[in-house]
Amino acid sequence: MATLELRNVNKTYGTGxxxxxxxxxxxxxxxxxxILVGPSGCGKSTLMNCIAGLxxxxxxxxxIDGDDVSGMSPKDRDIAMVFQSYALYPTMSVRDNIAFxxxxxxxxxxxxxxxVARVAKLLQIEHLLTRKPGQxxxxxxxxxxxxxxxxxxxxxxxFDEPLSNLDAKLRVEMRTEIKLMHQRLKTTxxxxxxxxxxxxxxxxxxxxxxxxxxxxxGTPQQIYNDPANQFVASFIGSPPMNFVPVxxxxxxxxxxxxxxxGQARCELAxxxxxxxxxxxxxxxGIRPEQISLGAGGGDGLSLLRAEVQITEPTGPxxxxxxxxxxxxxxxxxxxxxxxxxxxxxxxxxxxxxVLLFDAQTGERLHLARHAAPLQDNVAHIAGR
Amino acid sequence: MTSRLDKPAISLSRLAIHAVLLFAVLLYLVPLVVMxxxxxxxxxxxxxxxxxxxxxxxxxxGWAKAWATVSGYFWNSIxxxxxxxLISTALGALNGYVLAMWRFRGSQVFFGLLLFGCxxxxxxxxxxxxxxLGKLGLANTTAGLVLVHVVYGLAFTTLFFRNYYVTxxxxxxxxxxxxxxxxxxxxxRIILPMSTPIIMVCLIWQFTQIWNDFLFGVVFSSGDSQxxxxxxxxxxxxxxxxxxxxxxxAAAMIAGLPTLLVYVVAGKYFVRGLSAGAVxx
Numbered sequence: 137m138a139t140l141e142l143r144n145v146n147k148t149y150g151t152g153x154x155x156x157x158x159x160x161x162x163x164x165x166x167x168x169x170x171i172l173v174g175p176s177g178c179g180k181s182t183l184m185n186c187i188a189g190l191x192x193x194x195x196x197x198x199x200i201d202g203d204d205v206s207g208m209s210p211k212d213r214d215i216a217m218v219f220q221s222y223a224l225y226p227t228m229s230v231r232d233n234i235a236f237x238x239x240x241x242x243x244x245x246x247x248x249x250x251x252v253a254r255v256a257k258l259l260q261i262e263h264l265l266t267r268k269p270g271q272x273x274x275x276x277x278x279x280x281x282x283x284x285x286x287x288x289x290x291x292x293x294x295f296d297e298p299l300s301n302l303d304a305k306l307r308v309e310m311r312t313e314i315k316l317m318h319q320r321l322k323t324t325x326x327x328x329x330x331x332x333x334x335x336x337x338x339x340x341x342x343x344x345x346x347x348x349x350x351x352x353x354g355t356p357q358q359i360y361n362d363p364a365n366q367f368v369a370s371f372i373g374s375p376p377m378n379f380v381p382v383x384x385x386x387x388x389x390x391x392x393x394x395x396x397x398g399q400a401r402c403e404l405a406x407x408x409x410x411x412x413x414x415x416x417x418x419x420x421g422i423r424p425e426q427i428s429l430g431a432g433g434g435d436g437l438s439l440l441r442a443e444v445q446i447t448e449p450t451g452p453x454x455x456x457x458x459x460x461x462x463x464x465x466x467x468x469x470x471x472x473x474x475x476x477x478x479x480x481x482x483x484x485x486x487x488x489x490v491l492l493f494d495a496q497t498g499e500r501l502h503l504a505r506h507a508a509p510l511q512d513n514v515a516h517i518a519g520r
Numbered sequence: 521m522t523s524r525l526d527k528p529a530i531s532l533s534r535l536a537i538h539a540v541l542l543f544a545v546l547l548y549l550v551p552l553v554v555m556x557x558x559x560x561x562x563x564x565x566x567x568x569x570x571x572x573x574x575x576x577x578x579x580x581x582g583w584a585k586a587w588a589t590v591s592g593y594f595w596n597s598i599x600x601x602x603x604x605x606l607i608s609t610a611l612g613a614l615n616g617y618v619l620a621m622w623r624f625r626g627s628q629v630f631f632g633l634l635l636f637g638c639x640x641x642x643x644x645x646x647x648x649x650x651x652x653l654g655k656l657g658l659a660n661t662t663a664g665l666v667l668v669h670v671v672y673g674l675a676f677t678t679l680f681f682r683n684y685y686v687t688x689x690x691x692x693x694x695x696x697x698x699x700x701x702x703x704x705x706x707x708x709r710i711i712l713p714m715s716t717p718i719i720m721v722c723l724i725w726q727f728t729q730i731w732n733d734f735l736f737g738v739v740f741s742s743g744d745s746q747x748x749x750x751x752x753x754x755x756x757x758x759x760x761x762x763x764x765x766x767x768x769x770a771a772a773m774i775a776g777l778p779t780l781l782v783y784v785v786a787g788k789y790f791v792r793g794l795s796a797g798a799v800x801x
Contacts, residue, residue, distance in 0.1 A: 190694050211700035223691035227713035236709075237699035284695075 138201045138291035138324050139166050140187070146195035147182055147348075156182050157348045160196070164341055167322040171339035171356075173329055174371070179348040180328045184294050187326060189213050200291055211240075216285035217294040220301060222277045224269035224284070231265040234283045241288075255283045258317075275306045282317075295327040299334065311337060332372045336360065344368045366498035369421050369491060375455060377421045380463045381495065386414040391503055393420055393490075397442035397460050399480060404487055407503040418501060421491040424455065424468035430482035439482035444475055456481065559583060559769035566765050582766030583774075586755075590771050592744065593751035597731060598778075599662050600747055604669035605726040611670070612677020612722060613715065617707050619678065620685035621693050631682065637675025642735045645672065653740060665740050665747070669730045676729075677722050684718040685711065720789030727782050748775045 140163070147157035157179050164170045172180040185191040187198060189210035198206045205213050216237075224233050231252055238248045256262040259279045269277055278298065285293055295314070299307045315338055318325055329335055335342050336356045343353045344367075352364040363369035369377045382393040385403070391413050392403040430439035442458035442465075449455075449471060456467045456475060467483060475481060492501040554571050559582045561575040569576075618624075619631050649668050650659065658664030688711070696706045737747040746754075752775050756768050783790070 185694075188694075188698060190697065210694075210697045215698060217695065217698050219691040219695060221689050221691050223689060223695040225692065225696070225710050227710070236696070236701075240700040240705065284699075288699075 139199075140164050140170070140292060140324055140326065141199040141202075142183075142187075142196070143199065144196035145183070145186060145193050145198060147179070147186060147191070148194045155194075155348055157186070157193075160348075160350055162341075162343055162350065162353050164324065164326075167324055168340040169318055169325045169327065169338055171327050171329060171335040171342045172345060173332060173335040173342060174345035174351075176330060178345040180330075180345050181296060182348075183345070184217075184296055184326060184328050187292075188215050188217055188294055214288075214291045215294060216288050216290040216292075217296060218281045218285050218298045220297040222269070222281040222301075224277060224280055226269050229266055229268060230261065230272070230280050230283075233269065233280055234287045237284065237288050251287050255287045258286065259283050274302050275310065278302060278310060282314075286321075291324065293323055293325045295325065297329055298327075299329075300331070314338065332374060336372065342372075344371060346371075363491070363500065365500055366419060366421065366493040369493070373423055375424050375466050375468070377423045377491075378427075378463070378465045379493070380420045380422070380461050380465060382418060382420045382461060384413045384416050384418060393418075395440055395460050395485075397440055397458060399443055400441040402440045404485055404490070406487055406490060406492070410503045413501075413503065417495050419493040419495050419498075421493055422485055422489065424466045426486045426489040427465070427467040427469075428484050428486070429469055429473065430484040439484055441480050442483055444477055444479045444481060447475060447477060458483065555769045555773055559586075559766050559773060561766055563762070563764060563766060579766075582764070582770040585764070586767045586770035586774060589755055589767070590748055590751050590774060593746055593748040594774060596662065596741075596745055596751075597747040597749070600665050600669065600737075601727060601730045601778075604666045604673065604730050605723060607666070608670045608673035608677050608726055609719065609722045611674055613681045613712070613719070614707070615674065615678040616681025616683075616685050617711055619682045620688070621690065621711075622703070631678075634675055634678055637672070638679060640672075640675075642672075646735070646739055649736075650740065660740070660742050660745065662741070662745050665736060665745075668736050668740055669733070672736075673726050673729065676725060680718055680722050680725070681715070684715065688714065717789050720786045724782055724786055724790050728779050731779055 142160050142162050145157055145160040146155060148155045160183060162170070172183060174180050182191060186193050189205070189208060189212075193206055196206075197204050200213065200215075225236065228236065234252050234255055235248050238251060243251075252265070253262075256265055259282060261276065261279050261283060264272060264276055264280070269280065272280065278301075281298070298314070299310055302310060311334060314327075318338075327334070327338060335344075336359075339356050341353065342356050342359045344351045344359060346367055352359055352368045354362075359368060359372050363372065366379065370379070380395070382395065384406075385392045385394065386409045389409050391406045391409055393406055395402050395404055440460070442460065444456050444458060445464075446457040447454060448457075452471060454469045454471045454473055454475070456469055458465050458467065458481070467481075469475075492503065493499065494501055550572075557572065557575060558566060560578045560580070561569075562577060562579055562581065565576050615634075619627055645668075649671075653659045653664040653668070656664070656667075658667060692710060693706055696710055701709065731747075732749065733747070734749040734753065737750045738753070741747065741750070752771050755771055
């Protein structure tokens with residue numbers, strides 16, 4: 137049970153090499169579940185090793201419960217870690233694997249037996265205690281690895297991509313179990329993953345990393361609904377957010393984005409006019425589920441007509457791809473819609489959810505937001 | 521359609537393969553057969569028959585005489601080989617563990633330089649080694665010979681263990697460190713128990729090398745402390761009296777037996793150990 141704070145943590149492997157970690161700054165409360173997520177090579181595993189004490193930091197401080205532990209060796213930090221490869225000691229039985237850390241810490245045998253029994257019961261691995269890791273399935277090894285971490289009742293748990301070696305079905309099961317475990321034990325946890333679904337479902341807080349920099353730190357909802365830049369927006373969400381290059385125009389005190397599907401054009405009203413947006417080329421971001429099918433046929437005033445190019449029925453959804461501004465746009469529609477390649481759909485983009493990004497830097501752009509009622513927001517321009 | 525399984529068990533090509541293999545086996549066996557046959561013949565028998573002829577009388581005279589001559593040197597060899605093999609394997613394991621799992625600044629360069637040791641011919645180290653042994657006061661002693669073998673063997677044993685240990689995931693050491701284990705605890709409790717195949721490889725390799733060594737033995741020892749290879753050479757090259765080929769052959773077989781025994785007992789680990797690193801790496 138502990139708080140964790142990282143203050144301006146830096147990690148570099150020498151001059152001339154780009155820094156592996158740059159000014160990492162975040163703090164989580166006691167019992168919170170922090171997710172470090174990012175593409176491979178973003179420094180998330182390095183950061184985790186630094187927290188564990190397996191790698192030294194080049195600058196800054198790591199605080200556990202307010203105490204600076206940056207200079208401490210791993211064993212004095214009271215941290216337990218679950219590794220991607222599980223890292224079970226292959227020559228030891230499951231029981232000895234779980235008990236190893238306790239033996240090293242010279243606990244009395246009775247206490248060790250009791251602790252192993254408790255953990256085994258918790259993880260339902262009692263029947264496996266005498267086996268060697270090589271005789272276990274991937275999911276069982278995963279449980280034993282977690283058992284080894286649980287046994288010491290450390291201040292902080294670290295999980296380094298613990299589910300990435302499991303098959304898809306087991307991964308979902310274990311994900312739920314980890315969440316359940318955390319809800320029950322309420323131990324401060326840091327969890328590294330490159331899987332954005334794990335990040336969204338497990339975390340109390342999510343830190344999205346890229347190139348050794350935290351791009352955004354917040355709750356999963358903040359990260360999903362209010363991404364700080366195009367990278368975060370593209371990384372979180374599946375299927376990913378659509379990015380359409382658009383030209384903005386100001387008219388009647390509102391900012392309009394011009395969309396062209398080839399079949400028709402429309403101007404999407406995004407919000408009240410703000411300085412410097414007239415005539416600017418930006419990236420418009422919209423998630424597939426924020427695109428819906430306009431009321432059939434109707435007046436067509438608020439809708440963008442577009443020809444279906446690909447359909448991907450996924451089961452719960454029907455993904456439809458159309459082209460807007462020479463860019464593929466993915467729309468997530470209800471699965472019962474019958475639509476064929478070549479059909480023309482009337483699409484409705486939710487202007488309240490549309491995000492704008494700078495075309496060069498990818499940084500998020502904010503309009504002065506006063507979304508008018510939906511009907512007014514879309515001005516239709518005659519189809520070609 | 522006939523599948524591969526339906527083919528007759530003995531085909532012409534299979535027969536040819538077996539014939540060639542059998543021929544090769546016989547060819548390889550000839551020296552051993554000649555030695556064995558000669559060692560149990562009487563000197564007269566050797567003079568009258570040819571190399572492969574069956575002995576007229578099977579006698580153990582040759583073996584008895586050979587053992588009487590070389591037994592002292594046989595024990596010398598054991599006194600040299602056993603400690604040298606054990607020490608060089610133990611140090612190699614520790615070196616390999618450090619070089620694979622506790623990388624330090626310059627450890628790659630260190631390992632590279634160490635590799636040179638594997639390519640050094642025996643002859644190049646004779647003078648420096650004898651100089652060093654003299655300074656240490658170990659010249660012409662068994663301990664001195666052990667030291668030379670340990671130092672010369674370290675390059676090989678380190679290479680073996682290092683290459684085996686790099687295939688063990690780093691996470692294992694990390695996990696043990698988080699569990700609170702230190703350098704030697706990790707080595708003793710986790711790494712060594714996983715090392716049986718490579719320990720076997722190393723033991724076989726070092727035993728063969730050191731037992732069969734002649735040059736170091738002849739240079740760094742004298743008189744009663746000489747190893748069996750040197751004694752065998754002295755016996756065979758002796759110029760006084762009649763040549764006793766049965767004694768020579770028996771002595772040669774005595775000299776070769778321990779290595780053979782090691783291969784028979786631990787041989788299965790040799791192939792397994794060498795390929796274990798190769799496949800996983």
